[in-house]
Amino acid sequence: MADLKVFEAVSRLGSMNRAARELNTVQSNVTARIRSLEEDLGVSLFQRHARGVSTTPAGQRILPFVGRIARLLTDARTAAHDEGVPSGLLHFGSQETTAALRLSGLLSRFATAYPAVRLAVATGTTRKLLDDVIACRLEGAFVAGPVNHPELRQEAVFREELVLATSPAIGSLDELAGIPELKTIVFQIGCSYRQRLEALLADRGVVTARPLEFGSLEAIISCVSAGVGVTLLPRGILADAFSQGRIAVHEVPPERAEVDTLFVRRADGYVSSAMSAFLDMVHASRA
Missing domain, CATH: 1.10.10.10 (Winged helix-like DNA-binding domain superfamily/Winged helix DNA-binding domain)
Incomplete structure (x- = not known):
């Protein structure tokens, strides 16, 4: 090994x-x-x-087998020591937006309820997280749907409403067509929200320049507030910036706005007591 x-x-x-x-x-x-x-x-x-x-x-x-072998050995060790009490390492991933909007309070409650569990959370784009779960580098991940992969098991856990964010100077979506080479402010390639934004603007005939890529939500929101460009994010993420008057938000058509956040994991992976307890808490948070 x-x-x-x-x-x-x-x-x-x-x-x-x-x-x-x-x-x-x-x-x-x-x-x-x-x-x-x-x-x-x-x-x-x-x-x-x-x-x-x-x-x-x-x-x-042979490279794809490496992660699977490592995961099988880890699963075997976990199963051998799993007496039904959540403990050990729980390593999963999340989109940056889901981590900020949905997980902070959840992780705090979980850590208090199960102090013997060591939480490790990696953030990334949907594409990167899916690759990491498939390659057994993560036990599971929160990603944007839809997802279709034969090796993955998935369940919808949250539903988000996406809105277009612009500077306060832009009063409606119709004004975007008049901006030459509009800039989009996005995460790296592999972010599903980025793909939806590109499709939304293409539907409206808006010509865009090369996207500006950032690695943090605050950087994206700050650039949008300064009038550098526009972005598409869950409404909840933008609530504070909107209430402070830093940005304007614009509703988009339902087929572009509604997105399910899925929790995905390998269909052949061992579900530890820690993972089971965590997913139970995720489900309870939706009630």
């Missing part, structure tokens, strides 16, 4: 040196483990070049 962990790090980082730093070891140890794994499998896993290494086609084919 240690050899596979080293293989995944080298493949992801494209460098023996960077993998060694991440794994807190020396490069010679990384090189030796990769050589041992290649000998066991009877194939070359990396092509060496001046900038580092590239994963060979054979390496690419």
Whole structure:
């Protein structure tokens, strides 16, 4: 298993040196483990070049199994020690918007109710979170629907209303068509809200410039408030900025506005007592 962990790090980082730093070891140890794994499998896993290494086609084919093997071992250890009392590590992911709007109070209550559980929450775009769940890097994640993947189990947990946010100077959606090369303020590619915004503006014939990408909600809202561009976010996220007069919000057609937040996890994954208790609390919060 240690050899596979080293293989995944080298493949992801494209460098023996960077993998060694991440794994807190020396490069010679990384090189030796990769050589041992290649000998066991009877194939070359990396092509060496001046900038580092590239994963060979054979390496690419076995890469998906690494996360699954690691997850199976983790599930086995968890199941062996799971006596029905929530404890241990609970590692899941969430969109930035869901974390800000729905999870802060929930996580606080869960931590108080189950102090033996160590919570670890990763944030990212829907696409990144789905990849991490499929690859077994996360036990589950809150993502924007719809999702259709044969290896995932999903359930709708929240429903959000998306609204278009602009500077207070813009009085209606009709004014957007008159702005040359309107800028959109968005998260990175893979954010489902970004895709909905692009579709909404295209429907209205609005010509947009290259999107401006930011990694935080506050940065996006601040840029919108300053008149740099527009964004599409859940109404609840924008409530404070709207009440302070920093932004204007505009309703959009229902087919663009309504979005389900799903909790997804691998269909073949072990559901620990900690995960079960957490999901019970999520369901109770909706009542």
